[in-house]
Amino acid sequence: MEIYFAPIQGFTDYVYRNAHAKYFSGIDKYFTPFLRIEKSEIRRKDVSDLLSSSKFDNPTIELVPQIIGNSREDIEILLKFLKNKGFTSCDLNFGCPFPQQAKKFRGSGIWEKPEMILEVFDTLRFFPEIKFSLKMRIGYSDVSQTLEMVEVINSFPFRFVTIHPRLGKQMYKGDVDILTFTKLSSEISHPIVYNGDIVTTDDIKKIENNFPNLKAVMIGRGLLGNPFLAENYKSQNHDIDIIRLTNFHSEVLNGYLQEYNNSEFMVLDKMKTFWTYAPQSVDKKVLKNIQKSRSLSEYQAFANIAMSKKD
Ligand SMILES: Cc1cc2nc3c(=O)[nH]c(=O)nc-3n(C[C@H](O)[C@H](O)[C@H](O)COP(=O)(O)O)c2cc1C
Numbered sequence: 001m002e003i004y005f006a007p008i009q010g011f012t013d014y015v016y017r018n019a020h021a022k023y024f025s026g027i028d029k030y031f032t033p034f035l036r037i038e039k040s041e042i043r044r045k046d047v048s049d050l051l052s053s054s055k056f057d058n059p060t061i062e063l064v065p066q067i068i069g070n071s072r073e074d075i076e077i078l079l080k081f082l083k084n085k086g087f088t089s090c091d092l093n094f095g096c097p098f099p100q101q102a103k104k105f106r107g108s109g110i111w112e113k114p115e116m117i118l119e120v121f122d123t124l125r126f127f128p129e130i131k132f133s134l135k136m137r138i139g140y141s142d143v144s145q146t147l148e149m150v151e152v153i154n155s156f157p158f159r160f161v162t163i164h165p166r167l168g169k170q171m172y173k174g175d176v177d178i179l180t181f182t183k184l185s186s187e188i189s190h191p192i193v194y195n196g197d198i199v200t201t202d203d204i205k206k207i208e209n210n211f212p213n214l215k216a217v218m219i220g221r222g223l224l225g226n227p228f229l230a231e232n233y234k235s236q237n238h239d240i241d242i243i244r245l246t247n248f249h250s251e252v253l254n255g256y257l258q259e260y261n262n263s264e265f266m267v268l269d270k271m272k273t274f275w276t277y278a279p280q281s282v283d284k285k286v287l288k289n290i291q292k293s294r295s296l297s298e299y300q301a302f303a304n305i306a307m308s309k310k311d
Contacts, residue, residue, distance in 0.1 A: 031091055037078065079123070079127045094110050
């Protein structure tokens with residue numbers, strides 16, 4: 001089974017993706033956070049993030065750009081851009097629960113407007129050179145919103161469909177709805193990718209045992225907390241190489257120093273956010289000290305303590 005690194009806006013940007021692929025193995029596909037339209041053009045930051053991605057050393061690893069939108073106009077702008085830049089794959093976001101998107105019927109919000117879904121799928125057909133995948137939640141306000149659209153999903157030749165089994169309105173609250181995942185994954189005729197709440201190799205194995213036909217699992221927060229997770233699962237070796245971890249951490253930190261023109265304040269702020277996904281095993285006092293650090297050197301000292309005790 002393959003492992004995909006989920007797109008996480010504000011975290012899995014090019015600095016992080018490039019560094020992760022350099023220091024760790026085990027990921028078959030990386031996804032960019034969604035590219036969006038703002039004032040009739042693609043947000044500049046999204047474009048520069050996509051174009052700053054380096055080619056992976058291993059040519060079998062794929063970078064899949066993700067887009068969000070609900071109208072012919074927006075989707076066309078995004079896909080023309082991807083096509084012109086030579087991208088041949090694209091992931092469609094029907095899952096984002098954040099109100100900025102969902103309240104405007106984008107991301108998970110699109111499940112409230114079946115006519116918009118038809119318009120988007122219709123637009124994809126004008127880009128036969130691009131292979132599309134779909135990333136979806138199980139509805140916005142009710143699971144009937146996706147269950148009733150299975151035929152429409154099956155009518156488009158997606159290469160795989162990733163399902164995060166929560167409703168958009170739930171955000172991240174409550175348990176994942178495995179019953180609805182089971183139903184959707186048996187009714188959708190495309191290869192299925194499971195996504196949601198995987199944090200250990202045992203979680204991966206449990207999903208694999210329960211759903212032996214899965215194409216992949218996609219992991220987001222669990223990989224941010226433990227960048228070795230996919231590698232450990234694939235190699236069946238649970239060691240954490242602390243030197244590799246600290247070198248990876250330095251590469252990310254230096255990448256942000258470059259990206260933010262050496263602004264210590266911005267880099268400090270950015271680096272602290274990653275620790276919100278630290279695994280349970282990291283000492284809470286050390287985490288507090290990381291968040292309270294006022295300089296990069298102070299931050300680095302506490303981060304080193306946290307990383308040296310990782311298990
Ligand atoms: C802060 C944040 C930003 C996210 N940004 C995106 C995004 O740009 N595109 C997307 O498809 N999903 C996005 N997601 C959802 C994740 O890709 C993933 O579906 C979700 O976190 C559940 O998987 P996990 O439990 O393995 O993290 C985001 C999630 C979080 C917490």
